[in-house]
């Protein structure tokens with residue numbers, strides 16, 4: 001049902017970020033997560049995973065800081081924060 005929103009699944013699994021591109025990174029608050037899996041489904045880098053409530057996290061090596069996960073989270077349990085050092 002979210003198919004049209006997924007542009008290129010896993011498009012840059014081979015494209016390590018190394019350093020942030022956006023200057024923002026997602027912070028998983030792990031307070032109200034209901035394990036809906038939306039963030040993991042929507043992430044264009046496919047770098048989010050988790051098992052169960054309040055247990056989701058992303059791999060910062062691949063995350064581009066696009067913020068889609070924070071936008072899509074129905075519980076607002078992901079917050080985009082400024083990357084340290086930038």
Ligand code: SF4
Pocket residue numbers: 025026042043044045046047048058062063064065066067068069070
């Ligand atoms: S900000 Fe969220 S959706 Fe975007 S690449 Fe990082 S983990 Fe994936």
Ligand code: SF4
Pocket residue numbers: 032033034035036037038039040054056072073074075076077078
């Ligand atoms: S979208 Fe939000 S509520 Fe759903 S699994 Fe991800 S962090 Fe949890």
